[in-house]
Amino acid sequence: MSSPLNSKSKKLKIALCIISSIVIVVLSVLAYLYNSLGKFNTVKLPSSNEELGIGKVVSDDSKEETIENNEYLNGGTITGYESDNSILNIALFGIDTGREKTDPPHSDSIIIATIDKQHNKIKLTSIMRDTYVNVSRHGRTKINEAYTYGGSLLAIKTLNENFGLDIKNYVTVNFFSLEKIIDVLGGVEITIKDYETDEINKWIMEVADLEGKSPPIIWEPGTYRLNGLQAVAYSRMRKVGGGDFERSERQRRVLTELFKELQSKGIYKYPTIASEVFPLIETSLTKSDIINAGAFIVSSGISNIEQQRFPLDGYCKGEIINSTWYLVPKPNLSVTSKQLRDYIYEDIKPKSKKPLF
Known part of the structure; x- marks a missing residue:
């Protein structure tokens, strides 16, 4: 015994x-x-705040001011600058390349992904691509032109300087690579509205033609598990509903579903998924960054991924300036940048108002 x-x-x-x-x-x-x-394709960015545009903002008259001297920043401090790693912002750029080899890349999709450990949530924040901002050494123009002029570094610097952010890393993917990534994760579940069917099929046929594939047509509205080609077509259409405003919403919806798919796979499948996905992207993130962020996303159990878009309704207006249409923040860029920072760092959800006409 x-x-x-x-x-x-x-x-x-x-x-x-x-x-x-x-x-x-x-x-x-x-x-x-x-x-x-x-x-995967790594691009090392400068480490200094000055080169990344962190700590300075460009006012509406294009003059640079330090954060401490800018009167609209709640006493001159921005929560998140003294980083304790509780809030990590990553710029996501979706670039439109592949139609013509000579076409320079434009960041048709600009989304700030925020991993907010302080509030245990993920936020996806779109910046409208036609937003009228200052681009260093290029004057005031559309924000998506920054990527064309100076790639990811100038695009990040433009976000930081115009909105008072502290972005230090990015991920860039073109729409053809995004298609492959979505297929690796098994597609995304999306509801197609009745007014979207004709437009999504137009884009499906265009992408399928470029790739020499048979177009997977969607015949009627409803909820579908879209494959990569269909999901990319869905995220690119803009001539229905609310135009580019609704287009940015579709892009965030696809990203949200991708996060959910990644979470559903479980941490043990993450290495296999990573080995297929990461060769398709360009990023400044280190291996440690990716492992830590991925582990948090997969294991955190976050079910609610919040979405937001800036400028807000009622705080912007379309204007023709020098024969070009821009989305101009109203009453000025300072108001939009404060709303954006309050949302990302303080978790204060902004309120839209009646659109300006």
Whole structure:
């Protein structure tokens, strides 16, 4: 008959074996993931705040001012600058390349992904691509021109300087790579409205023609699991509903569904997914950044991914300036930048008002 001491010793050994097995599995997964991430396209950005446009804002008359001297910044401080890693902002650029090889890339989609550990949520914030801002050394123009003039660095600097943000990293994907990423994750569930069917099929046929594929037509409105080609077509259409405003909403919806799909796969499938997805993107994130962010997204259990768009309704107006249409923040850019910071750093949801005409 075994003594209580021997019984406890056996249970302890079993527990240690189980823990050791779990540790080995986790380390193996992390090692595999780390090796898989060796294939993606990395671009090292400057580390100084000055080169990234952090700590300065460009006022409405295009004069640079330090954060401390700018009167509309609630006493001169921005929560999030003294970073404790509780709020991580990553710029997501969707670029339109592939139609013509000579066409310079435009960031047709500009989204700030915020991993907010302080409030345990993820936020997806669109910046309208026609927003009238100052682009360093290029004057006032559409914000999506920054990527064309100076790639990811100038695009990030433009976001930071015009909105008082602290973005240090980015992910860029073109629409053809996005199609492949969506297919890797098994598609996304999207509801197609009745007024969207004709327009989405127009884009489906265009993309399918470029790729030499048979177009997967959607015949009637309803909820579908869209494949990559269909989802990209869905995120690009803009001549129905609320135009570019609704287009940015569709883009955030596709990203939200992608996050949900990633969460549903479980952490053990993450290395395999990463090995297929990351060669399709360009990013400044390090391997450690990606592993930490991915682990948080997968394991956090966050079910509500918040969405927002700036400028808000009632705080912008379309204007023709030098024969070009711009979306001009009203009454000025300062108001929009404060609303954006309040939302990202303070978790204060902004309120729209009646659109300006």
